[in-house]
Amino acid sequence: MLRIKVSLKLIIIVTSLCAIIPFNQVLSQVKQEHPRIWLTEEKLAELKNRAERGVFTWQRLKSWCDEHINDPESDFLASPGYSTNFLKALNFAIAYKITQDQSYSSKALSIVKYAINNPPRGDLVDWFSYYNWYPSRYALPTIALTLDWCWETISESDRKLIMDKIRYACNGMLLEEDKLDWHQPGANHYLGDMWGLFCGAYVLANEPGYSDDAQRFLDYAKLMLDQSIKYTKGEEIIWENWGNNIGRAKGGMWDEGTGYGCVNNEMLFSSILATMSAENISYEGYEFPNEVIKFYCYAITPDGKQTYSYGDGAVGELDATVRLPIVITIAVASEEYKKFGQYWINHFTSNWTLHYKLYNEFIWYDDTLEEVDYSNYLPDHYFVEGGQVLFWRENWDNDATWMAFRIGLVNINHGHNGFGNFIIFKGNYLTRDTAVDLRRYEDYSDIYHNVLYIPLNQDRRMYWGASVIEHLKNTEEYLYFAGDMSNPYLSQPEYRNNTISHKEREFFLIKNQKILFIMDRGESFDPSYDKIFQMYVYAAPQNEGNFYRVSNGHSDLLFRSIYPDNSIITASELNNLPIVKISTPEQTRGKTFLTLLKVTSGGGQLVSSGVSIEGANLVGGIVRSEDGLRDYVVVFSNDIQGDPIQSNNFTISFDRFSNIIDLYVMNCPPSTQYYIKLTNEGAHTNITLSTSSLPDSFPVSSDSEGITYIRLNVTGEQQPVLPPSGIRID
Structure with a gap:
């Protein structure tokens, strides 16, 4: 189809941090007093007011601390690699900061010292060679924040013990700097490492004997943050990943998926909030927090029960792992999107959380923030440029038709192929996705998605190349979205023996009729590799004359093949999900398909x-x-x-x-x-x-x-x- 590249312009007024702060220059911006990370005077006053008012998040946190204050320290290291259990020490640290009750700070310090003296494998440096990202994401922040928040209650000798270990750990992390994880600003490993470095560096800054090292750690953390910000803006980064160095998170959805994307949001915005509190750095005009909130406004299904899910670990359930990152995102969003985000979390998530997230929920959920129903302001569609996903909603009612169309990019380990995948929902799913329905997170290959399927010799995750969006237009009458998906296949290394020479898909939706035309074109180097239109559906299709009906008990999906005339439609099951396949008996290098779908209420007709x-x-x-x-x-x-x-x-x-x-x-x-x-x-x-x-x-x-x-x-x-x-x- 005609190559028309979509260009969505975004004006960002954030100045590159690398330009603001030259490397190897001692920073004077880091505040002298503790706490430095998050807990400014204004924030502490706000938190104490919440405690005085007896808000639910405070009552829950304090009662948990009182219930567990006598638990053995080893319980907080029960999960491998200083994982999430260790974060619970911060519940005690923030409880101290609010109440000034030193029994809480003593407990937090006791957990930290136990962890330092009883690492799960060797000394602190071994965290980073064996447990990879978990220590930097969980251990370093827990140790550093405990020291920062409880500073005045900790003896000089214990401060030195902890700061030595923080410096040792940060040095150990930078020894790993040449590894791939450090050069992927869209990956949770990278962002977790960055968050850990910021926490360690800010606690060491200005401390005699540690400030030079702190500056070195900050230099690298700020380089990482600068590249992450570029990545979220769709700009060029300094490292190349599988032939690509253009950011792929613009629009609010990370290219490594929505499950890991929650982690990414939490780590990125936690780091930004740390720089704001420790150095008073401003991010006015940075649009990505707004884009994250907007993504979730569109990504949630109309029944409000789950969100669009993509990538390994993606299930779309609205639990604390989704809620808490959005709560943190709200803290750095614009005033308008703060209110949109508040509406989203108040209406679609519960004010509860996992025990290791209690401190975060208490600090960042503002019960006094005004909520605004965004349905009165947002249009019916949203294009996520970084992931090449387009959402459309019939309206904002809970009975609306909702569709998600993906042309698709893949670049990070947790991404799925599925170029051209689409999902349709009304009352429940009508077309489905195996990763969500079956929680088969490793089902990243094309065969597990609603695509034009052409078999591959090695049907593995594709890291190279990029699809091209060729058409995107939305009018009052229709929505048109199309792209060429050939490049990811053609860019595969030779040893993978790629079979696909061309693949593209066009979506044309007549909106008020919920009529969808899908035009597919596919070509293989060898004609023996078939081309098959396939889609996973809610239930086995029923014959209705010249079309077929899929019912989810609430609404129907009607479909038929328009072209080719001799197409054969088969219905079967794959991994216990009904699947529809359309193809022809001929073996040819190229095939095209035009398929018609329509969403109706139960019993509707397709003429x-x-x-x-x-x-x-x-x-x-x-x-x-x-x-x-x-x-x-x-x-x-x-x-x-x-x-x-x-x-x-x-x-x-x-x-x-x-x-x-x-x-x-x-x-x-x-x-x-x-x-x-x-x-x-x-x-x-x-x-x-x-x-x-x-x-x-x-x-x-x-x-x-x-x-x-x-x-x-x-x-x-x-x-x-x-x-x-x-x-x-x-």
Whole structure:
């Protein structure tokens, strides 16, 4: 199809931190007094006010501390690698800061000293060679924040013990700097390392004998933060990952997935909040926090029970691992999006959390923050540029139709392939995703998603290349989203023996009818590798004449194959999920498919047929509107590469169901004038398009996306709608 690159401009006024703070220059900005991380005078006053008012988050935290203050220290290291259990020490540390009760600070210090003296494997440096990211994400912040928040209660000797270990750990981390994890600003490993370095460096800063090392750690942490910010803005970073150095988180969704993306948000915004409190650095104008909130506004299903999920670990459940990162995101969002985020967490998540997140919830959830219902302000669609995902909502009601379309990028370990995947929801899922439904997080291959499937010799996760968004347009009547997904396959290393030479997909949604046309083009180097339109559905499809019905008990998904004429539809199960496959018996290098889907209430009908086209290599279909008063005729280029229509004169013929016709001719050369001539013989209609003037014709032009649209009011007979007749489904 015509290569039109989408460009969404965003003005960011954040100055690069690397430009603000030259490396190897002693920082004077780090505040002298403790606490330095998060707990400014204003924040502490706010927290003490919450405690005095007896807010739920404070009551829950304090009662947990009182209940567990006599637990053995070893209990807080029960999980491998100083994982989340260790964070519970910070519940005691913040309880001390609010109450000044030193029994809490003593408990926090006791847990930290026990951890230092009883590492799970060797000394602190071994955390980073064996347990990878867990110590930097969990151990270092816990140790550093405990020292920072309880500073005045800790003896000089214990301060030295802890600061020595922090310096030892940070040095150990930087010894690992050449590893890949340190060069992936979109990965949770990287962001966890960055958060750990910030915590360690800020506690050591300005302390005699430690300040030079603190400066070195801060230099690197700020370099990491600078690159992370660039990554979220879709800008170029200094490291190359699998041939790519362009950030892929713009829009609020991380390319390593939505499950790990929650971790990324928590680590990134925790680090930003640390720099704000320790050095008073401003991030005014930084849009990514707003984008994260906006992503969740659109990503949640209309019933409010889960979110769009992608990547390993993604299930979309609205538990504390989703809620808490958004609570922290709100703290750095703009005033408008703070209120949108507050509405989201108040209406779709519970004010509860895991025990190791109690301190975070108490610090960052502001019960006095005004909430604003964003449904009055946000449009019906949102494009997540970094992940190449487009969301559409019929409206903001809990009974609305919701769709997610993905062209797709893959670059990080936890990402899935599934280029061209789509999900449809009304009342419940109509088309499904195996990673969410079955929690098969390693089902990253194409075969586990709703795609045009072409078998691969090595169906493994793809790190190289990038799909290209070619069309994105939203109007009051329709939504058009299309892209070329060939490059990730063609960029695979030779040893993977890639089989795919071309793959692209177009989504065309007639919004008020919930009619979706999907145009697929696929080509393999070897014709023996089949091309199959496949989608996982809620239930086994039922034959309804010339279409099929999938019901979820609330709504129906109706579908049929428009092209090829000899397509074979099969229904089976894969991994206990119903799956529909459409293909043809021929073995050819290239195949194209045009599939029609419609979302209706239970028992709805799909009145449709194919159309005939002479003079151009086009395929298309006609479908009647729900009220029977209008026909929609949509045609696409059938060129295997999807290149624009080359013909200067072609005719579309069909038997219409109605006397009003909305005609959409896709894949035209952009901004090209055609002359349209209409003739009728009873219910049979011929529409001729020519670049030259015709007798009794009138002009119409294609738009910048190559769509030629016109509404025609025809008089005369209409095609009768025949009752359904049974046909075979294999």
